[in-house]
Ligand SMILES: Cc1ncc(COP(=O)(O)O)c(C=O)c1O
Ligand SMILES: Cc1ncc(COP(=O)(O)O)c(C=O)c1O
Ligand SMILES: [Mg+2]
């Protein structure tokens with residue numbers, strides 16, 4: 159039994175993998191694999207449309223939003239967002255609460271006028287900025303945040319503080335669909351699929367219609383949100399299999415009870431692991447400030463690099479994989495995305511307690 | 519028994535699908551699906567490196583070339599090529615022999631100075647330009663061609679005529695690895711995987727080192743070839759499953775006998791279908807001029823739209839799918855990529871003969 163704590167690509171629901179495997183050689187009696195089917199086939203058009211509909215239903219969004227299935231990862235969005243939405247005379251504001259926000263901000267700086275509205279770099283990305291002290295520019299082209307910083311394990315609350323009136327753009331790569339949230343507060347949300355949504359290879363962009371129309375027209379066709387919207391993500395060949403998998407994962411989320419069920423499941427898992435940290439008398443030191451702790455990525459250190467190495471190798475021997483912290487920060491990171499089971503979280507928590515007893 | 523003539527995504531080798539299915543739930547004893555594995559795992563690093571090595575071996579290329587696994591399709595390359603390789607003062611030349619070359623040229627026109635060196639639009643994209651009459655600019659940033667026009671079924675010969683001394687850039691989406699060819703004549707080759715190489719979702723770019731270094735530095739990081747080269751295509755999360763599938767297809771090509779075996783197989787298949795056209799006393803009218811005929815996409819018309827509809831529905835009833843011509847040109851198109859079996863081609867050819875007898 160393997161417990162998969164990979165930060166992304168990450169664990170998928172066993173039922174989804176079983177289904178993909180069962181129908182891989184013959185998709186719904188067509189005699190072909192989904193891997194061999196045209197993106198213009200009625201079967202794929204149905205997958206594409208169903209996935210968009212599931213997403214909008216889970217988010218409670220109506221006709222004023224579109225869901226786009228794109229390629230290139232969240233990193234491509236770091237560039238496409240300013241390219242599409244930051245006009246020559248405008249300014250884009252960024253709040254940076256970790257490494258991914260930093261990258262998004264850096265890419266935008268190459269492409270237009272930007273303003274760093276807030277950064278928590280000074281405290282090592284352990285916290286969230288005090289929203290009341292911020293002065294967002296209502297004239298900004300957009301304000302960009304990262305709802306969950308995967309590397310530092312810092313997450314905004316589902317109910318965000320007031321952040322001004324500029325269109326709110328959010329990188330939700332590592333906490334999309336992990337809990338209910340007021341999606342209509344966002345003008346654009348995006349997420350690489352490979353954490354909560356499916357395998358690597360597709361990026362989900364949820365965008366409000368007015369932003370599509372506002373998009374710059376002097377871009378390459380393939381880089382315009384308008385191109386993807388107008389063509390239902392079928393302007394060119396989409397990553398068929400990845401979208402198919404996302405659709406299966408969305409069905410699984412629905413069957414589990416939707417975002418409310420995900421939130422309950424995720425809170426339960428995170429509580430087990432944070433409890434193992436908090437009851438360790440300081441043997442485990444959480445990275446994030448308690449009020450900024452992520453439900454998705456639990457980051458912590460041990461008293462020494464040597465103990466961290468031992469922790470990882472003993473965990474591996476016990477079937478727990480993917481626990482090494484990001485190479486840029488070290489330490490331990492347990493990623494607890496939707497598909498990670500409560501059993502995996504419980505196994506990790508009890509291993510942590512037992513390890514702390516032995517070495518603490 | 520289904521005969522899959524899809525233009526892309528297209529047929530894959532049955533042995534490859536069987537293997538992918540067999541190991542989908544547990545990749546090589548890791549207890550995880552390849553869909554759940556980190557792109558930083560040693561397993562994926564091996565896939566990534568092996569796929570690059572296989573490609574270079576099949577093409578006979580050495581250390582002066584790199585293979586990049588990118589996202590966004592060939593359509594994204596239409597933009598990335600001029601973005602990276604066309605400097606402000608330079609000019610890029612295009613030879614347009616069909617719809618895809620047209621799109622590549624249009625995208626480049628938005629991004630810099632271009633020159634249409636030749637176009638066969640006037641004859642409905644049935645032929646190749648007379649290379650001796652061309653005057654390519656040796657100072658051009660690059661010269662772009664489309665080795666096989668998927669929609670019109672027009673293909674350059676494997677041994678290209680002399681095309682001047684500017685770096686040669688080629689869209690090989692629909693005939694990459696279909697036959698041996700002098701790869702070292704090209705400075706950059708690219709192909710969406712979904713025809714000859716694997717499923718949709720990854721684009722293979724083979725680029726000469728000097729072009730990587732020459733690339734513009736003022737682009738978003740994610741749009742630079744240098745970023746992908748420096749990071750072995752792992753700057754950000756790659757489309758893991760699609761690259762895994764490409765690697766399996768490359769192994770299959772090798773096992774079959776490499777590009778020489780592919781050429782023999784492909785020539786045999788195309789001969790069967792063209793022979794059914796040529797022996798039909800004009801019932802089937804091939805689109806491409808005989809000397810420009812594609813081995814990959816056989817395009818033809820019937821005497822009436824009504825007969826074409828009947829042809830498609832009877833073919834479908836007999837298990838032959840994907841034969842409708844592209845929506846922009848109509849008629850029939852049989853795509854005979856590497857993985858399409860000689861049996862499928864023979865089945866189609868005998869259906870064509872029998873259909874012509876009944877309705878001719
Ligand atoms: C929050 C966040 N943003 C962006 C990225 C980059 O995503 P991609 O690799 O799909 O470009 C990641 C990847 O881990 C992430 O966690
Ligand atoms: C020759 C050629 N170039 C480019 C494309 C566009 O490829 P993609 O859909 O991967 O962007 C195609 C797709 O069929 C093609 O056949
Ligand atoms: Mg992606």
Ligand SMILES: [Mg+2]
Pocket residue numbers: 192193397398399400527717718719
């Ligand atoms: Mg696919």
Ligand SMILES: [Mg+2]
Pocket residue numbers: 395589590591592710711712718719720721
């Ligand atoms: Mg592609």
Ligand SMILES: [Mg+2]
Pocket residue numbers: 167357358359552553757758759760
């Ligand atoms: Mg994958």
